Amino acid sequence: MLVVLRLGHRIRRDKRITTHVALASRALGADGIFISGEKDAHLLEGVKDVTGRWGGDFFSEYRRDWKNIIKEYKEKNFMIVHLTFYGMPVQHTIGKLKGENLLVIVGGEKVPREVYYSADYNISVTNQPHSEISALAIFLHCYSDGRELEKNFENAKIRIIPREREKMVQKY
Numbered sequence: 817m818l819v820v821l822r823l824g825h826r827i828r829r830d831k832r833i834t835t836h837v838a839l840a841s842r843a844l845g846a847d848g849i850f851i852s853g854e855k856d857a858h859l860l861e862g863v864k865d866v867t868g869r870w871g872g873d874f875f876s877e878y879r880r881d882w883k884n885i886i887k888e889y890k891e892k893n894f895m896i897v898h899l900t901f902y903g904m905p906v907q908h909t910i911g912k913l914k915g916e917n918l919l920v921i922v923g924g925e926k927v928p929r930e931v932y933y934s935a936d937y938n939i940s941v942t943n944q945p946h947s948e949i950s951a952l953a954i955f956l957h958c959y960s961d962g963r964e965l966e967k968n969f970e971n972a973k974i975r976i977i978p979r980e981r982e983k984m985v986q987k988y
Contacts (some may be wrong), residue, residue, distance in 0.1 A: 817917045818846050818959070819894075820952065821885055823931070824924035825853035836949045837922055838863045838876055844956040845964035846920070848875035852882040853924060871972030886934050889919040896935045897921065899951045903938035910958045913937070920955065922948040 820841045825834045834856070838849050842863070851859070855878050863876040879885055886896055895913060898921040903909075921931060932938055941951040956964060977984035 817894075818956075819889070819919050820846050820849040821882060821919055821921045822849060822851045822924060822948075823853065823882055823921060823927060825851050825856060825859075826925065827854045827856050827859075830924055831856070831859060833947070833949065834924070835859055835862060837952060839866065840949050840953050841956070842867065842872060842874040843964075844953055845960050845967060846874070846956065848877070850877055850879050850882075850885050852879055852885070855880070869973045871969030871975075873970070883930070883934075886919065886921075886931075890934075893917065894919045895937065897955075898927075898931055898935035898938045899923075899941065899948065899955055900927065900932070900938050901940055901943055901945070902932075903940040906939050906941050906955055906958055909937055909939050910955075913959060918959070920952065922952050924948075 820837070822834055822837050824830075830853075834851060838851070838859070841849050849863070860876050860878060863874075867874045867876075890896060894917045896919050897913065900923070921935065923931075939955065941954045973988050975986045975988075977986055
């Protein structure tokens with residue numbers, strides 16, 4: 817199982833970014849996402865709507881206290897992974913995480929120092945500026961060895977039929 821924790825969501829500033837973190841999490845194989853920071857019912861409904869139409873068993877939940885989420889998942893023996901510019905390179909650490917249950921933390925506003933010390937692994941995708949969305953996507957791809965690209969989303973009401981030059985959408 818792999819669950820994402822999005823830290824410090826701010827409605828006015830992070831609406832699109834957090835939405836994209838949730839969508840990338842879902843599309844690339846995570847089981848769910850916790851969002852901390854400001855409560856945003858509209859964002860949660862949007863993610864729930866996407867899951868309802870596009871399928872899968874992805875959950876999205878607001879939790880104010882991120883510290884309790886980390887504590888809860890440590891007690892469940894999940895490895896805590898924090899994605900950061902300042903961590904160890906993903907290509908050197910991903911092998912230690914294969915097959916483990918993970919809580920993957922992505923920041924928003926300035927990440928509290930406590931997150932770095934609570935994590936079992938602080939991992940960087942690159943030490944160059946980029947977004948939490950790209951870091952999460954690359955991490956999930958490495959963790960799944962690319963298998964997430966073949967994932968079948970059960971109970972989908974909409975599916976894209978791959979075509980080289982035209983759109984083909986199948987609705988159920």
